[in-house]
Amino acid sequence: MATLARPAPPAATARRRSLAWLYRHRAVQLLVLLLPPVGWFGVVYIGSLVVLFISAFWYLDPLTSAIKQDFTLRNFQQLVSDPVYRAVAGRTILIAFVVTVTDALLAFPIAYYMARYASRRLKGVMFMLVLLPLWTSYLVRVYAWRVILALGGPLDWTFQQFGIQGVVLYPSDIAMWLVFSYIWLPYMILPIFAGLERIPGSLLEASADLGARGAMTFRRVILPLALPAVVAGSIFTFSLTLGDYITPVLVSNSQFIGNVVYNSQGVSGNVPFAAAFATVPVVVMAIYLLVARRLGAFDAL
């Protein structure tokens, strides 16, 4: 044993003794390490989530506006039967989908260039340039687009130079699509870049040797191998759009699931209904993640 090789046993101070005791008791060590984070998440976070989920089955008494803690499915019935909420949910999911497709199309060329052609140095610089906006204030970037798209803003001015009047995209659903695509784009570029980097160059050479032209190699070799990475990126773009409620308010007049949830909770104090509607994006994401796992996206993260 290692202890036998020690030249002289160090003085057995109280501290040393207690540390040695701790060293021998792995279970105690584990407890000390795990208790704070698991306690925090278990009590503060998971506990809150569970209470919220349960409250989705409560209801707001229409007479007293007090929350009744009796089990009911009426919130969910209201969600399904009211066409307004169906429209809001449909719009949210549709825009999240369109944003995801847009981001995949925008991200692929730059990710491909970074992975295949950029020098080591340029690759590092481009990686940083893509990464920085991802962490740069979400709100500021939405606000920037509001300024750009507004009447008399840079975009309006540019169009006017070409004699085109009255192209004001703010506020509109097109602005929302544009801003979401812009905000989440780095989340798509980075996984695709990582995925493309993992494709060995020899596969592309083999494809060329076997007579495939560039387009054929792209379609039959690169695209299938990069698909899990695209799906991995789409998890971010889709889920972040799905759960958002700030951008719709700032650049459009449309409502997202998040807006209805926010207003039900904050304005009308109907926490049960807000909680019930908030389960919609969570369930949609759960299904999305299951499909993504089938497509191998988790290995590409």
Next chain:
Amino acid sequence: MSRRVLAVASAGVLLFLYLPIATIFLYAFNADRAQTWPITSWTTSWFGEAIGNDEIRSALLLSLQAALGATALALLLGTLAAFAVHRFRFFGRETISFMLVLPIALPGIVTGMALNATFNTTHLPFSPLTIIVGHATFCVVTVYNNVIARLRRSSRSIEEASMDLGADTWQTFRRITLPVIGTALLAGGLLAFALSFDEVIVTTFTAGTQQTLPIWILANLRLPNQRPLVNVVAVFMVLLSAVPVYVAQRLSTDAGAPTTRN
């Protein structure tokens, strides 16, 4: 040929990413209160006015307080969790990282509403502390990811050597383990700071009537008169989150290998 097309497309995407931010930087120097393009007269006076504004100053202080508090908590909880998962085998080990990433994976509105409901039912009044609790919850994962990645890449044998040479657990941690994970802690902490400093959605549910800097922007976007000040604050926010992220990125790539120092 296709290579050149891709280069142009890449440059286009980078322009797309940076032009909006650049626009705000330009507008911050616009002397005119109305934000029409092109900018005809320039000034730096909005910066002075923003610095002298009490509301902005107290929002900045609250943001810093929240970000520092959340970062400190995230460093503690993230590091503990990383050591537990890396060094031990136990029931539910695989679910730990899932649990930590959940606040980021779920829509912010769900996290915010859940915490809000808990604060209400436990009658905890809104204070900087409630903001910190919310932020720390989603910041833990950045520290955890950085530390566990470093632990996986570094070898345990130097710790065993230290113990064999007579150092106790604390001395080994202090002299060996901490220097190994030091830059990972710094990187994770900087990312946590940036994440907290920018956060809006969870904050709207955990702040009550208090204003962090992003909440101040959100509230003042409705007031056209305040635009010049919003621009200045926006510039400041971009810088204060971009710098930590840049440093963190350099730290976690360059100083990654445990062999860089002897």
